[in-house]
Amino acid sequence: MFELETASQTDNLRRVAIDPVSRVEGHGKVTLLLDDHNQVQQVRLHIVEFRGFEKFIQGRPYWEVPVMVQRLCGICPVSHHLAASKALDLVVGAVSITPTAEKMRRLMHYGQMLQSHALHFFHLSSPDLLFGFDSDVGQRNIVGVAAAHPEVAKQGILLRKFGQEVIRVTSGKRIHGTGAVPGGVNKALDPADRAMLLQDVEQMIVWSRDAVHLTKRLHTSNPALYDQFGLFRSNLFSLVRADGALDFYHGHLRLRDGDGKVLLDGVDYQNYHHLLTEEVKSWSYMKFPYVTAMGREQGWYKVGPLARVQNCDFIPSPLAEIERREFMDHGQGGLVHAPLAYHWARMIEMLHAAEVIKELLADDDLLGDDLMSCGDRRREGVGVIEAPRGTLIHHYQVDEDDLVTMANLIVSTTHNNQAMNEAVRQVARQYLNGREITEGLLNHIEVAIRAFDPCLSCATHALGQMPLTVELLDGSGRLLDRRVKG
Template sequence: MGTRKIVIEPVTRVEGHGKVTILLDEAGQVSQARLHIVEFRGFERFIQGRPYWEIPVLVQRLCGICPVSHHLAAAKAMDGIVGVDRLTPTAEKMRRLMHYGQMFQSHALHFFHLVSPDLLFGFDADPLERNVIGVARKYPELAVQGVMMRKYGQEIIKATAGKKIHGTGAIPGGINKNLSIAERDGFLKEIDQMLAWCRTSLTIARDYTLEHLDELADFGSFDSNHVSLVRADGAMDLYHGNLRAIDKDGNRIFDQVDYQGYFKYIAEEVKPWSYMKFPFISSLGPETGWYRVGPLARINACDFIDTPEAEVARKDFLSVTDGQPNNITMAYHWARMVELLHAGEKIRELLHDPDLQGGDLVLKGERRGESVGLIEAPRGTLFHHYKVDENDQVTMANLIVSTTNNNTPMNRAVEGVARKYLSGAEITEGLLNRVEVAIRAYDPCLSCATHAMGRMPLVVELHDAAGRTLDRRVRD
């Protein structure tokens, strides 16, 4: 038998489209495994020439899953363009409420709709059962819980942005509406139920991880650096903060960096086989400077969480690694559920804040020509960087999307799992699913991540040494 190439396309139960290629040598050992993103988007180019106030509404069309993240990152950048460094309390809190609503619905969707089939049925279960319909059949209460949590988050987005998907709430320098008493009371009525469901979701993710710790500890795991925004006092802050990077042991590579100068600390590399760029910490270089973002990185990087229940959960999470950063890929799920609880607690806190009914919505300052907006999106740190000319037209845009930051880590995870499970083995659907399980841990959004291109459903092809296709599996 000659060398073989396995292609998994599309990768399933992720946002967007992608494919995995795995090369097997003549002895059937994995010699290379890669995640490719194959969609072209072009947003950075075609928003050039558009007026800056249009950008938060335009650029969120990158994504239908977490448009709020792009909406807010762009709005934060445009705050800088109109010379506003600090929003009114009403504007900032309305945007935060929108963002926590977004975090809440996105994390719930990922956990219940995309990941729970793997955790509840096992990686090798029949794919006809190992899906969201299977979950709804066998665990109807959990399925309903997932749907209702997602709905709650989406309703918060609608109340703050005007629409559940692709709203207009955030405008340069502020927000265009406040929260009515009736809207607030509607959310307050349900918040206790939502928090109760957050706790059960956290328990499921925690217990699963601990029960399978021996297998998961070595499942696509590796030591890595971690990057996240943190508040000035070191607290987790999903809406705003300064950049912090730590190494695998928690040592700080940089800390409290004003993100307006992110490009002095983060660089991007292009590789010929993917439309997704490969960011890295400049001072370390591309070989060792790659890093992870998202729930795992945020919990590793922050000093504490400023909501009581999530802080208890954070400490519990870190106790597995004796308080050191957790580098287990599959621990992303547990970390994500800690954040779900945090988002729920933050929503409750905000709903009780009378500033949400305030009337001071927008500020204006002195116009600037360049600005950067960062936010911790559900999938990790999201960078928006714009230049705007004196006619108010955008002349340059650079977006480093959350999933792009996780490009190297996802490729590492794919390679690790492929080497461990596929080398010298008979290739089964369950073994290939393990590759996807590792990718799903990162909750990648491949349609966002590509500037470049992306197609995240997966195709798997088997080639012989002469390059002939022996077998092909397609899933969309």
């Protein structure tokens, strides 16, 4: 049993709900149960949407899946598009795809990493970090950032735009394109598009490095806050390349414990279902995965930038590797577990993505015409990719008539379910216990959730305009106080 997950008794406890959590993608809510002394007795992050993709994919032709499943998300649809394509590559027997196909997919994916990380940091999280967690709520949004820090806001918007242009030239559309198909891709890069991107890529690298330095300054200027806020320790989980390098597109699975010791390495993700168990809890639609052999209380982990940057042995691009080493130094020999360090790690990854895009654009394989591979048909395939928010697993079974009979998706945010709950509980202990609850205090809870960049539904995203309703009820459920924002 996890501390603060379930109160020993709920009689006479006051319930506070943050519903919905704002400036994250999708819909979720947080409930707090407080006793008469405002001591927190129970904290839960609930995911309140049911999507059903795994069910309605069944009975559809497999080649439709990479396009259909990307509708899970409007922020990082490329992740679902490519994870599904990788799984279905195996179904069509394409154990390896052509250099042009792999590099086009990589370009698309790294473009997505860049745009998604830029969106999260600049549009969704920078208002908290630049103005303060309990600053004026009217200013605490991207419009406020644009007014107070116009250069930062401009760079964020143009970084995201560049990433989306990369996606457009590789998949046909900025959102929900069709570039990858089982066995390869449907197009190579147009030389004119390559020239267009090459004009701006150097600037993107400079701005990305500036963003890394901004997040680093935030940490070093206020370590008491940034290193301690919502702090908890956990295992780390991610894909790494065969040589241990950071790789967002392909690799094997590695699990590291909270002290930095590698517990599992070189795990073929085709066997993920032997490795992981997904626990269902009655109060949330999002499952709680854990490493089966370690059990539910020891086997949970975090994924995403903070896990990846520390789980790999090195980053295979020069500027990002320099930044990774500085980041590791910040841990003074140990791992950095502070949730707010997600932002710093995320910006290092954005810099890496920009560097990889530049390197890929120089590669003439992108202009090739050998787009498709095939081989002996199989009935099953697993595709895993490192999405902006973490490890993304797609698993399909296909019958002899080409129809999908089984789909299992474990999306990045699901892996972080326990971790986000732990962060929220820690913030509740640190900031809410014994105090009168204010909007600013509740935003501390949201700041902790935002650090993980959760995609709560993998579909929609709110930008602060959604209402936040907080109700205070007494032990008998009578409404004592109610505040509404938005």
